[in-house]
Amino acid sequence: MAKNLQVLILEPDNELRFRGPFTDVVTANLKLINPTCRAVCFKVKTTAPKRYCVRPNSGLIKPKEQMTVAVMLQPFDYDPSEKNKHKFMVQTMFAPDGEIESQEALWKDVSPENLMDSKLKCVFEMPPVENNVEVLEEAVNQTSVKHAQQERQASPKFYLFILTTAKSVAMTKV
CATH class of the missing domain: 2.60.40.10 (Immunoglobulins)
Structure with a gap:
């Protein structure tokens, strides 16, 4: 049929x-x-x-x-x-x-x-990497923020280290 x-x-x-x-x-x-x-x-x-x-x-x-x-x-x-x-x-x-x-x-x-x-x-x-740097940066930032929040609770000194490193990486991009 x-x-x-x-x-x-x-x-x-x-x-x-x-x-x-x-x-x-x-x-x-x-x-x-x-x-x-x-x-x-x-x-x-x-x-x-x-x-x-x-x-x-x-x-x-x-x-x-x-x-x-x-x-x-x-x-x-x-x-x-x-x-x-x-x-x-x-x-x-x-x-x-x-x-x-x-x-x-x-x-x-x-x-x-x-x-x-x-x-x-x-x-x-998957968006092409070269055309979507902003998408990748946002994904990394989201992961970094979650990780940093966990580290802040576990170890305040290590949190400051992560924060300082993230700022210096951001400054080198400019």
Whole structure:
């Protein structure tokens, strides 16, 4: 049997781009647009569930309405040589008439011929170093501030040393 075409319009339609640095949560937004005259149930799945938080990860989109889904990549040590194969799948089906009591039961009982899906790959982008000195400096400063605060509590003399060193490094850049 032929696969049903996806009724939702996805923006972006084939890949989610995450722009580093990846030291904090990085969010990519996925817009789901329902151009039909029927309500559509959706569910977002991933090949790497521990690396992402998706909100909302399922729901109902009324006719002619849209919804934005936030896909949040958890912090990690980025390695450009590592091949990324993370993918997302947006599964959809037309909502049954009447009240939906349980999305979970609805998805469990749906027959495969009533499902539609779209797949998106993940792309990790690290800003080029030479063009983004400010981004790198901010990341270093954030790390330095956290470290300095910890050191200040542990050893006030060492904190003064770090503070003096940071100032002298900043002065040499000018």
